[in-house]
Amino acid sequence: MIEIRWHGRGGQGVVTASYLLARAVLSEGKYAQHFPEFGPERRGAPVVSYTRIDEEPIEIHSGIYEPDIVVVIDPTLLFNVETVLRGLKKGGSIVVNSPSPKQELMDEAGRREAKVYYVDAYRIAMDVFKRALYNTPMLGALIKASGLVKLDSALKAVRERFGGEVAERNVEAIKRAFEEVKLA
Amino acid sequence: MSGVKEVYKMPESAFQGRATWKELPIGGVIPEPATSLRYKTGNWRALRPVLNEKKCIRCLMCWVYCPEPAIERLEGDRIRINYDYCKGCGICSSICPVKAITMVEEGA
Amino acid sequence: MSGNKVLGLSGNEAVAYAIKQANVDVIAAYPITPQTIIVERLSEYVNNGELNAAFIPVESEHSAISTCVGASLTGARVFTATSSQGLALMHEILHIAASLRAPIVMAIANRALSAPINIHCDHSDIMNARDTGWIIMFAENVQEAYDLVLQAFKIAESHEVLLPVAVNLDGFILSHSLEGVNVLDDDEVSKFLPKRQPIYPVDFEKPVTYGPLALPDYFFEIKRQQAEAMEGAKPVIERVGIEYGKLSNREYKPIKAFGMEDAEVAVVALGSSVGTLRAVARRFRKKGRKIGVLGLTLFRPFPREELIKYLEGVKVLIILDRAISYGSSGGPLYLEIAGVLYRSGLRPIVLNVIYGLGGRDLRPSDVEAIYEEGFKCAERGRAERELLWVGVRE
Numbered sequence: 157m158i159e160i161r162w163h164g165r166g167g168q169g170v171v172t173a174s175y176l177l178a179r180a181v182l183s184e185g186k187y188a189q190h191f192p193e194f195g196p197e198r199r200g201a202p203v204v205s206y207t208r209i210d211e212e213p214i215e216i217h218s219g220i221y222e223p224d225i226v227v228v229i230d231p232t233l234l235f236n237v238e239t240v241l242r243g244l245k246k247g248g249s250i251v252v253n254s255p256s257p258k259q260e261l262m263d264e265a266g267r268r269e270a271k272v273y274y275v276d277a278y279r280i281a282m283d284v285f286k287r288a289l290y291n292t293p294m295l296g297a298l299i300k301a302s303g304l305v306k307l308d309s310a311l312k313a314v315r316e317r318f319g320g321e322v323a324e325r326n327v328e329a330i331k332r333a334f335e336e337v338k339l340a
Numbered sequence: 341m342s343g344v345k346e347v348y349k350m351p352e353s354a355f356q357g358r359a360t361w362k363e364l365p366i367g368g369v370i371p372e373p374a375t376s377l378r379y380k381t382g383n384w385r386a387l388r389p390v391l392n393e394k395k396c397i398r399c400l401m402c403w404v405y406c407p408e409p410a411i412e413r414l415e416g417d418r419i420r421i422n423y424d425y426c427k428g429c430g431i432c433s434s435i436c437p438v439k440a441i442t443m444v445e446e447g448a
Numbered sequence: 449m450s451g452n453k454v455l456g457l458s459g460n461e462a463v464a465y466a467i468k469q470a471n472v473d474v475i476a477a478y479p480i481t482p483q484t485i486i487v488e489r490l491s492e493y494v495n496n497g498e499l500n501a502a503f504i505p506v507e508s509e510h511s512a513i514s515t516c517v518g519a520s521l522t523g524a525r526v527f528t529a530t531s532s533q534g535l536a537l538m539h540e541i542l543h544i545a546a547s548l549r550a551p552i553v554m555a556i557a558n559r560a561l562s563a564p565i566n567i568h569c570d571h572s573d574i575m576n577a578r579d580t581g582w583i584i585m586f587a588e589n590v591q592e593a594y595d596l597v598l599q600a601f602k603i604a605e606s607h608e609v610l611l612p613v614a615v616n617l618d619g620f621i622l623s624h625s626l627e628g629v630n631v632l633d634d635d636e637v638s639k640f641l642p643k644r645q646p647i648y649p650v651d652f653e654k655p656v657t658y659g660p661l662a663l664p665d666y667f668f669e670i671k672r673q674q675a676e677a678m679e680g681a682k683p684v685i686e687r688v689g690i691e692y693g694k695l696s697n698r699e700y701k702p703i704k705a706f707g708m709e710d711a712e713v714a715v716v717a718l719g720s721s722v723g724t725l726r727a728v729a730r731r732f733r734k735k736g737r738k739i740g741v742l743g744l745t746l747f748r749p750f751p752r753e754e755l756i757k758y759l760e761g762v763k764v765l766i767i768l769d770r771a772i773s774y775g776s777s778g779g780p781l782y783l784e785i786a787g788v789l790y791r792s793g794l795r796p797i798v799l800n801v802i803y804g805l806g807g808r809d810l811r812p813s814d815v816e817a818i819y820e821e822g823f824k825c826a827e828r829g830r831a832e833r834e835l836l837w838v839g840v841r842e
């Protein structure tokens with residue numbers, strides 16, 4: 157089973173990113189569970205969302221405390237490396253929204269023997285949406301970094317969720333991040 | 341109670357106060373209309389309304405007000421008190437504008 | 449056999465989807481977190497013509513359930529949904545629904561009762577309603593929420609039952625989690641749930657009276673009849689579970705048992721925690737440790753005989769309660785099972801765990817600690833403490 161924790165801020169579509177990943181996984185005939193960290197929704201406040209993926213039916217219904225992968229959608233959250241990496245499994249992965257990951261993050265990742273993937277989702281979002289919408293670019297980056305689902309499955313999930321022009325722009329954002337994400 | 345049946349008749353035992361839970365229709369339903377006709381309240385009476393036909397102006401106020409209803413409306417709006425159901429509350433006597441109904445002691 | 453269509457649905461969406469397929473006639477509900485999405489989806493289905501039902505917006509849950517009682521007595525297929533305070537506000541009418549033998553299906557996204565105000569999961573809402581005469585079922589995951597709602601109509605409307613059914617899904621943990629749900633085809637559902645056949649449909653030629661006064665000369669008989677109806681529901685619930693299994697490949701039983709063939713320590717629970725308990729138990733089993741898990745799908749009528757069958761040979765029984773029965777000797781599930789055990793003559797060591805109130809998570813590490821405590825008791829042959837508060841800061 158692969159457990160993923162998504163970090164972002166209210167209003168950034170953190171929950172949607174996790175939701176889309178789960179839908180993509182399900183469409184490939186695998187098992188998935190997606191759940192938001194529940195609480196009042198406040199724009200700008202730190203928000204966490206979770207995805208579980210497995211070849212077997214998923215029985216567990218507790219929160220995720222030791223994720224295999226952490227995705228940091230909002231770059232400002234990286235100021236608090238401790239919090240976003242909490243519980244990350246040894247040898248796990250971190251996918252961050254950054255043109256180049258900071259030394260502090262690399263050091264902490266090193267201690268955990270974790271791989272760091274980075275993508276400039278800000279650039280992609282500004283090019284594609286003209287707004288700081290990071291969630292679908294970060295989904296694209298995660299898919300490439302982890303190989304958890306096929307790109308096409310994610311694009312299908314996006315088209316089912318949004319439709320029309322909105323879907324196509326998100327597809328573009330996912331594809332670009334998928335191509336641009338790098339291993340630090 | 342397996343296989344509750346559609347029953348449109350109250351069991352006879354229910355009218356005699358001895359129906360068991362198995363005999364009663366489901367959920368306390370009364371599955372036929374006007375079963376209260378079988379429930380005679382006439383013997384509750386301590387006072388008995390007595391009509392003076394000569395005074396009666398056929399206004400039907402008593403017929404409207406009787407809670408039972410034990411006052412029957414006849415030809416030409418004459419009234420008759422049905423003593424099978426009249427429980428002797430005296431409302432008819434109070435409401436009558438011409439005092440055509442007097443309450444007298446039962447059995448007197 | 450079903451077309452094996454998998455949809456990614458949250459618990460709330462899965463319930464709404466099942467209700468649409470069940471072709472209900474009347475929905476009366478008031479939105480409350482975390483059930484809101486059920487009501488929203490249903491109003492959308494009705495609005496866009498996917499579901500031909502009367503959707504009756506009401507000003508409170510008391511009115512919602514009252515509307516449902518009336519609609520059910522006319523012979524309609526009826527649904528409502530609520531949570532927490534909403535269920536508490538329905539309370540007096542819950543009794544009336546069951547006593548009038550009105551089949552209604554209600555989904556409850558379980559949420560703590562105030563105070564303090566809280567929107568997260570525990571079972572204090574449904575446990576507060578456990579003696580209202582409703583059939584009570586618990587879903588472990590989103591799939592079960594979907595499956596149980598469909599079975600609930602078949603059970604409730606059976607002429608051998610005619611009782612309302614509450615299907616519980618843990619608030620947020622299931623109501624807001626997305627999982628893959630195997631859904632049946634619409635026509636399969638229609639075959640499984642043909643139009644309701646009421647015993648007393650509205651018929652002006654054959655008037656009937658509902659809800660008459662029953663004084664000491666008849667009240668007791670009617671209550672006795674109601675108690676018997678609950679017992680009579682058991683074989684129907686089992687039959688429906690098997691029939692649903694033939695249709696969907698997912699057979700339902702009042703109790704889901706894991707590892708009970710040779711369990712020394714057994715744990716019993718309701719709702720979404722059952723999956724977490726089983727996941728941790730699998731790890732223990734791999735290390736050869738004899739742990740068993742009993743998940744109760746059915747809480748009312750309580751599956752007494754079935755439970756006892758599993759408990760023979762169990763040294764330690766751990767009962768998990770997500771609710772408190774203040775001032776009693778344990779949680780509601782503990783009290784229930786203690787009574788069953790006493791009658792059976794079985795005397796395992798019994799531990800009662802109170803956990804998860806107001807949405808406090810049951811972590812796998814909590815479960816491990818609970819199991820270890822169970823094995824320790826088995827070794828010692830006695831319990832040091834019978835009531836354990838798990839997950840609370842002491």
Ligand code: SF4
Nearest residue numbers: 406426427429430432
């Ligand atoms: S005494 Fe009361 S019950 Fe009798 S006829 Fe008059 S109003 Fe009716």
Ligand code: SF4
Nearest residue numbers: 396397399400402436
């Ligand atoms: S109220 Fe008096 S006057 Fe009027 S109908 Fe009755 S008895 Fe006659």
